[in-house]
Amino acid sequence: MLVSVPVSISEAQSPQPRWNAASECVCGKVEVEDLSLFYGTFQALRNVSISIPECAVLALIGPSGCGKSSFLRCINRLNDLIPGARTTGRVLLDGKNVYDPDVDAFLLRKRVGMVFQQPNPFPKSIFENVAYGPRIHGVKNKSELADIVERSLRRAALWDEVKDDVYKPALALSGGQQQRLCIARALAVEPEILLMDEPCSALDPISTGRIEELICSLKEDYTIVIVTHNMQQASRISDYTGFFLMGELIEFGESAQIFTRPKDKRTEDYVTGRFG
Amino acid sequence: MISRNQTEKLAFATVALASLVVVLPALVIIGFLAAKGAFAISWSFLTQMPKNGMREGGIMPAIVGTLYLVAGTLVFAVPLGVFAAIYLAEYAPQSTLRRIVRLSIVNLAGVPSVVYGLFGYGLFVVTLHFGKSILAGSLTLAFLILPVVIAASEEAVRSVPKSFREGSLALGATRWQTIWRVVLPNAAGGIITGVVIGVGRAAGETAPIMFTAAAFFLPKLPSSPLSDCMALPYHLYVVASEMFDAPLSMQWGTALTLLMLVTAMNLVAALIRARFRRAKCW
Numbered sequence: 376m377l378v379s380v381p382v383s384i385s386e387a388q389s390p391q392p393r394w395n396a397a398s399e400c401v402c403g404k405v406e407v408e409d410l411s412l413f414y415g416t417f418q419a420l421r422n423v424s425i426s427i428p429e430c431a432v433l434a435l436i437g438p439s440g441c442g443k444s445s446f447l448r449c450i451n452r453l454n455d456l457i458p459g460a461r462t463t464g465r466v467l468l469d470g471k472n473v474y475d476p477d478v479d480a481f482l483l484r485k486r487v488g489m490v491f492q493q494p495n496p497f498p499k500s501i502f503e504n505v506a507y508g509p510r511i512h513g514v515k516n517k518s519e520l521a522d523i524v525e526r527s528l529r530r531a532a533l534w535d536e537v538k539d540d541v542y543k544p545a546l547a548l549s550g551g552q553q554q555r556l557c558i559a560r561a562l563a564v565e566p567e568i569l570l571m572d573e574p575c576s577a578l579d580p581i582s583t584g585r586i587e588e589l590i591c592s593l594k595e596d597y598t599i600v601i602v603t604h605n606m607q608q609a610s611r612i613s614d615y616t617g618f619f620l621m622g623e624l625i626e627f628g629e630s631a632q633i634f635t636r637p638k639d640k641r642t643e644d645y646v647t648g649r650f651g
Numbered sequence: 652m653i654s655r656n657q658t659e660k661l662a663f664a665t666v667a668l669a670s671l672v673v674v675l676p677a678l679v680i681i682g683f684l685a686a687k688g689a690f691a692i693s694w695s696f697l698t699q700m701p702k703n704g705m706r707e708g709g710i711m712p713a714i715v716g717t718l719y720l721v722a723g724t725l726v727f728a729v730p731l732g733v734f735a736a737i738y739l740a741e742y743a744p745q746s747t748l749r750r751i752v753r754l755s756i757v758n759l760a761g762v763p764s765v766v767y768g769l770f771g772y773g774l775f776v777v778t779l780h781f782g783k784s785i786l787a788g789s790l791t792l793a794f795l796i797l798p799v800v801i802a803a804s805e806e807a808v809r810s811v812p813k814s815f816r817e818g819s820l821a822l823g824a825t826r827w828q829t830i831w832r833v834v835l836p837n838a839a840g841g842i843i844t845g846v847v848i849g850v851g852r853a854a855g856e857t858a859p860i861m862f863t864a865a866a867f868f869l870p871k872l873p874s875s876p877l878s879d880c881m882a883l884p885y886h887l888y889v890v891a892s893e894m895f896d897a898p899l900s901m902q903w904g905t906a907l908t909l910l911m912l913v914t915a916m917n918l919v920a921a922l923i924r925a926r927f928r929r930a931k932c933w
Contacts, residue, residue, distance in 0.1 A: 485822070495817070507822065
């Protein structure tokens with residue numbers, strides 16, 4: 376089956392193309408080349424190639440079980456922990472293959488943050504949740520930690536709601552607040568990329584709206600890849616969209632194009648809701 | 652014909668009766684011991700050395716000896732058991748080997764305690780030259796309760812939600828950092844429960860210590876981990892079956908003291924568990 380060639384970023388109006396002086400080519404923040412993923416004998420991803428542009432939102436859509444989440448977990452190598460999982464192909468982060476043997480997966484995950492489908496704050500206080508990341512990376516100074524916590528909570532648009540009570544249990548927060556706390560927790564280790572695996576699927580529409588606003592503001596500083604089942608959400612917040620089907624990337628392009636003039640019949644069927 | 656309503660009542664009566672039958676012996680034993688032993692227990696009974704060949708005086712050295720043995724058992728069994736449980740739950744690959752290890756641990760739990768006693772005697776007392784000592788007894792008891800500690804700890808570690816682990820790893824934590832800072836604090840309640848069940852058993856066992864640690868009659872306190880010591884269960888065994896002229900009050904008093912000691916340990920553990928639960932802020 377044909378894998379559509381990624382739309383070169385230079386065709387895009389915005390963001391501005393970024394030139395990589397070393398290779399004289401236009402490169403995304405993450406370049407995925409011919410990536411396949413196997414769980415034992417089951418092939419979850421088939422020769423996926425995609426260029427993830429920097430400081431933009433890439434939405435991944437597709438039916439359940441099509442490999443979107445698996446793809447996300449290849450970028451921060453969270454699949455490493457699953458017995459029997461193995462990958463072929465390359466995932467280049469700033470030109471460096473994250474699967475090279477000299478790459479430390481733990482340091483990689485510091486650069487590539489992740490937010491999960493179900494809000495998963497630790498059963499600790501709000502403060503301890505956000506401070507967890509900096510602490511494990513060696514920050515001990517109390518005032519420095521407090522600074523990081525405040526900055527991260529502000530950036531995740533949660534500070535005003537919790538500033539008087541950062542020592543209360545994180546699990547006492549509402550679902551939407553918990554998810555913003557998880558975003559704050561991810562931001563606290565200063566990642567470059569944020570992977571979001573259906574971050575709003577467990578939330579009500581109001582909380583979803585707040586997270587979407589937040590994503591739009593975060594893309595100024597972070598490269599965001601978001602998996603979503605909500606087509607409106609994908610078209611609202613993303614700059615680029617990739618459509619996955621049965622482990623293959625069927626089509627990738629600017630969101631406006633994917634949702635209005637899809638090139639592939641299967642993409643069209645899916646985004647117009649005619650998909651089985 | 653029995654109506655659905657009658658079936659409902661019958662079912663409820665049956666399960667209630669079964670529960671009562673379970674509760675009853677416990678209440679009878681405790682009540683009987685309390686009634687018979689309460690008169691024997693006094694401050695001097697708890698704090699004095701035995702006199703006149705254990706026919707008079709107190710049981711202080713046996714209480715102290717049991718406390719030492721329990722403490723020693725904890726020192727060996729908790730780290731060993733918890734680390735083994737972590738290995739099984741977190742690091743060991745899904746393999747036949749691990750299943751065999753797990754099965755052996757479960758089967759170890761079924762080995763009679765007197766066998767542990769002989770094993771401890773052969774290994775610690777004789778081969779390693781620890782002699783009949785608190786050290787040898789503690790090690791033997793630690794092996795006795797390891798299966799319980801490991802099984803409970805592994806279950807507790809396993810029941811920590813995967814989402815906590817992933818949340819930690821996704822922030823760049825190593826597996827050990829994740830285990831140490833996220834998994835263990837959340838598994839602590841279950842681990843403590845397992846440890847307490849084990850320690851309660853260790854405190855009350857006679858067979859494993861009679862060859863490895865316990866002295867028949869020793870009217871002084873142990874001076875080092877290599878001294879032997881008196882212990883409550885062995886003392887009870889001695890005054891109840893080896894000495895025909897020991898006063899009954901000595902036996903009841905010792906039995907009640909042992910029961911209170913174990914109950915006190917369970918209470919302390921319940922308090923610790925409650926504190927952990929609060930700290931978790933679920």
